Amino acid sequence: MKVALRIAYDGTQFHGFQRQPSLRTVEGELLRVLEEVGLEPVDFKGASRTDKGVSAFGNVVAFTVPDDAAHLVKPRVLNARLEDVWVLGVAKVPKDFHPRFWAKSKVYRYYLVGWGLNVGAMRECAALFVGEHDFSAFARLDGRDPVRRILRASVEERGPIVVVEIEGESFLWEMVRRIVTAVRLCGEGKLELGDVEAMLRGEFEESRKLPPAPPEGLVLWAVKYEGVEFEVDAYTVELVRKELFERFSAAAVRAAIFEDFLRQLY
Template sequence: MNLTFRFSYFGDRFFGSQMQPGLRTVEGEFIAACRRLHLFGDWREARFVTAGRTDRGVHARDQVCSFRTEMPDRAVQALNHVLPEDIWCTAWAEAPEGFHPRYSAVSRTYRYYFCPIPGDAVAMHEAAQEFVGRHDFSSFARVGDRNPERRVLDARVFEDGPFAVFEVTGESFLWNMVRCMATALERVGRGEADTEEIARLLTEPAEQRLPAAPPEGLVLWDIGYEVPFVPLPIDEKSRRYLTDRRRHHTLMAEVSALLAPAKKQPA
């Protein structure tokens, strides 16, 4: 049977999601757990594949993988008990014929968390609207030999406690695209750029792309499919880990907000 799983992870203890010899990666840990359960031997023969790669330090609320196994019940019942505490499955489905985690996705959503809030979040939201639609994102990504045009379906910036959150949904994204977009919006929030500059970079790409914002603020938030998934309970060890992380990040966010320069009041 071809199974697909939605799963989450914190990326700061991984050298990215893609397997790398001798390094701790998300794929490496997931495949190791499958092998311990004897779900498959060779990951290539099992056609193990994920929806996409995340860089070192990037987190995922909703990553997706699929693989073939002759023991689907064991996979569904036991994977969360065997995976390390910083990876946990949230849902599963029997993958339909022709399903591929990357190519069957109809949309992807990312969130970038700014802490402290970099100035004017309302101006950041207004500037983010320039990204919506099909544009040349050469100034906002590492393009290489790929088509620089991408279609963004929705974008917004909102405040959530001590954070400003940039949420963007698109059909697909280029390498470092969201983090470069985040850099542009942070500059808008600080008054160092404006909406017109973002619009200009989308119509007249610069020779050098914008620098990518730090990876720790980026979360792969959601991947859309036309496949119904069945929710899975989180394992207790991951639940405790998640609770501890929430407490830690809330405390760090509050400290960062306190140490941030006070907003200038109008004269």
């Protein structure tokens, strides 16, 4: 039997998603608990190998277990043992299901403090990224095709917090965080829309590429599939949604206060 888990985690507590010797990772924490309850998962795969510091509310993992072990793959059974990771839902999936290759799109959210930001300008900037573009100027290239399709990009105010949400079919390394840097700079009046358009046309110097925004503000919010229905633990979903928002809002405010403090010093 092959199962998929929709998981959330606080990435600031891990050295990334992928297991690493002697380091605490999301994958390592999940495997530890699965083995603790008596499971030996086969062909363990994840939808996204998020970087160190990046969190998730809707990453997905899949693996195969014996048919008679279904009662062990339950959110409350696993959540009772997990630390800084939560199982939000479970789905039985086909044997050939791969959480990354079957994904129709991924949704990311980035949390910023809105102090001094022109949200209207940020929305105009975010809109430039929608559609199919060469994102060489907005990614750390690793040999993959830099052409990607962004389905949706929005900027929403939530009190003192501004949430940048980006949905795309697939992403390059650091792509979302570099887009967020561009959106934020537009909101600060330090980057013009024409500059962003030029970079999307390939008119940029490699040495002057925008840096990625810090990973701690980024959340993989959802991985979307067709024909995969998760049996959701509604209590855990609401609990984690509230905890993550409060955690990231507080972190964003602390970062803004620290930046203001540095400006006064220097």
